[in-house]
Amino acid sequence: MKMTGIEKRAARMARNQSGLDMNLVALIDIFTILIFFLMSSTGIEVLTNSKAVKLPSSIAEKTPRQTIVVAVSETDIVVDGRRVASVAEANAAKDDLIPGLKAELDLLASRQVVGADKDANTTAVTIMGDKSIPYSLLRKVMYTSARANFTEIAFAVNRKT
Known part of the structure; x- marks a missing residue:
């Protein structure tokens, strides 16, 4: 066929x-x-960086962890995206305490205990300071953070490659 x-x-x-x-x-x-x-699951955490804050560079190997972020630009002090004070007000203050920052950190500290694990991160704050801010302002931010019982202070930097 x-x-x-x-x-x-x-x-x-x-x-x-x-x-x-x-x-x-x-x-x-x-x-x-x-x-x-x-x-x-990579284990790398990246802090969101605003364009107003230019971070200094470092060769630090330690990775950041999730904490409250205080961003200090040339004009504003911002805590977790909320403006709490201006740099001019903070510089004009006679003492080292920044009232708006202290009030916001106290508020966040009272909320944080409910959802956080009891061991870590309850007293930790990360400062994202612009590389051009004076040390006196940085000292005021650290002092205010310590007065609000945030005794574990870390600084955010850009990693040099």
Whole structure:
């Protein structure tokens, strides 16, 4: 029995067609979950840096951890995204205590105990100070943080590569 050209083609197509159909939606879901897992388990935490604060560089190897962030730019003092005082007010103060910063840190300290684990981070604060701010202002921020019972103070820097 001789097959025609069309029959040969149909037989070849049937022979080459396998029963393997891949569901790409499920495959994309798996890769998305895998990428999310890998990104969340790297152990690297990055502090969000505002464009107003230019951090100094350092060769420090210790990675940051999740704490309350006090950002000190050339014009404002901001605690976790909320402006609490201006640099001009802080510099004009006769003593080292910055009232707006102290009130905000006291408020955050009272809230923090509920959701935090009892061992860590309850007395920790990270200062993101612009590299051009004077030491006297940095000292006032550290003094105010210590008066609000945040005794563990860290400084945010850019890592030199």
